Structures are given as C-alpha cells and as structure tokens.
Amino acid sequence: MMINNRLKKVGDLVEAESSFLDIGCDHAFLDIYLARKKDGNFKKIVASDNKEGPLKQAKKNIEMYQLQNKIELRLGEGLDIYTEDIDTIIISGMGGRNMIGIIKNHLEAVKTIKTMILSPNNYQSDVKRFLVSIGYQVKEEHLVKEGKIIYQVLKFVKGKKKYTKKEFFFGPLLLEKKGNLFNEYYQRELKSREILLTLLPKNYYLRRWKVKKEIKLLKEELR
Ligand SMILES: C[S@@+](CC[C@H](N)C(=O)[O-])C[C@H]1O[C@@H](n2cnc3c(N)ncnc32)[C@H](O)[C@@H]1O
Numbered sequence: 001m002m003i004n005n006r007l008k009k010v011g012d013l014v015e016a017e018s019s020f021l022d023i024g025c026d027h028a029f030l031d032i033y034l035a036r037k038k039d040g041n042f043k044k045i046v047a048s049d050n051k052e053g054p055l056k057q058a059k060k061n062i063e064m065y066q067l068q069n070k071i072e073l074r075l076g077e078g079l080d081i082y083t084e085d086i087d088t089i090i091i092s093g094m095g096g097r098n099m100i101g102i103i104k105n106h107l108e109a110v111k112t113i114k115t116m117i118l119s120p121n122n123y124q125s126d127v128k129r130f131l132v133s134i135g136y137q138v139k140e141e142h143l144v145k146e147g148k149i150i151y152q153v154l155k156f157v158k159g160k161k162k163y164t165k166k167e168f169f170f171g172p173l174l175l176e177k178k179g180n181l182f183n184e185y186y187q188r189e190l191k192s193r194e195i196l197l198t199l200l201p202k203n204y205y206l207r208r209w210k211v212k213k214e215i216k217l218l219k220e221e222l223r
Helices: 005-012 029-035 052-064 096-104 107-111 124-133 165-170 172-177 180-199 205-222
Strands: 019-023 044-049 071-075 088-094 115-120 136-146 149-158
Touching (some): 005 029, 029 044, 115 124, 124 136, 136 180
Parallel strands (some): 019 044, 019 088, 044 071
C-alpha cells in the first residue's frame, strides 16, 4: 500500500506498543500502514470517523489487507468514542480549530492520553497554544512537503513548558532546526500575509495591526 509522506511522518511518530485512536481516519491508510509495521506491536488500534461513508471505505480497505482482527472501527464524533485504554490520539488532515474543538469537548480524556500526534491544516500556532494550556509540551515538530504543500506534523507529550510568543508563532523546535523547508514554509507565510494586507479594508484596524506585526516578525527571522 502506498502512503504519502505526510501520513508516513504522522505514523512514524506513534510509539511502539501504544494504544492509539485515529480520529478522522477517512480511508484508514494510516491505520493500515501502522498495523502492518513490523516493529509496531501496538496494543490497540482504533480508527474512527464521524461519517458513515469514509468508515465504509475504511472497512473495505482494512478487509482487503485482512486486518479486521487488528484494527477496530468506531463511528462517532471526535473524542465521543474515546475509551480509557487509549494512550495516544492522532488527528491529521483537518483544520486546527476543529482539532481544538474535538479536544475541548472531552478534556477529561487528557487524564489518560499521554501523547497527541496532530497535523493541522491551519491555525497551527493556536493548536500549540491550546495544547500547552492543557498540560502538554511540544516533543517533535516536523515540516513535510507533499506535492506543493508543506504540512506541519506535531507530537505533544505531557509536561509543563513555557514558550515565547515567537516560539509559538514559528514553532519552538522548528525555530531551533530551521533549514531549507523552514525558509520555504515561512516565505510562503510572509507572502500570504502581504497579499492579505492589500485586501483587508483600511478600517479593520486590529486585524491589519496583527498582520503587520506578523510580517515584521517573519521579515526579521528570514533576513
Ligand atoms: C481530510 S480527511 C483526513 C484523513 C486522514 N486523517 C489524513 O490525514 O489523510 C478528514 C476526515 O476527518 C473526518 N472528520 C472531520 N471532523 C471530524 C470529527 N469532528 N470527528 C470525527 N471525524 C471527523 C472527516 O469525515 C474525514 O473523513
């Protein structure tokens, strides 16, 4: 089975012998990849989605690889289908605010979830701020290029850590590593903000002020 770079990176951050729940599994490619991984030894693999269509496709794919006895399927909204035997949550390929909402709705789950592996399509800084506010720290941060798009793939573990505004904005570990992909990613962020500024009406004072501040920060870092 072919798995793209982004999903492979998400999967490779899942620790061996963990019990994980993949929220929004869609086709379940990630769960199939992990179930077939030789050194995975996962205690539990749960693939879930809140829509019947994707889950039906996931079931077909899982049966094609004869992994019915290794991957459990659950239909339900976000963490509603969470059980206490899960220690790792994976959410990838959806918007950051949707992810925050899913976790916020079941904060009690934080008691047993040691690790969260998240790959939000947007609002990545907000996701990091939120996870830190509920007692997690950034353990790994990666940029992965898939076609023309660059994705952030993030791993959070329990722990208290303080981050500066700049670290939240760029990502504390990305800022340390930097590299070519970092430059490409944030050059694009700079360009999109410069375009946004030309489109924002003049009386959107607060929004324009925020965008200008971010442009300054980006220019300073990319100098
Ligand atoms: C774009 S797909 C991402 C699939 C896969 N996780 C990936 O990264 O390629 C998003 C999936 O999340 C599901 N989804 C969206 N919001 C959800 C929620 N609140 N709870 C469960 N599933 C959700 C959608 O039905 C869809 O199948």
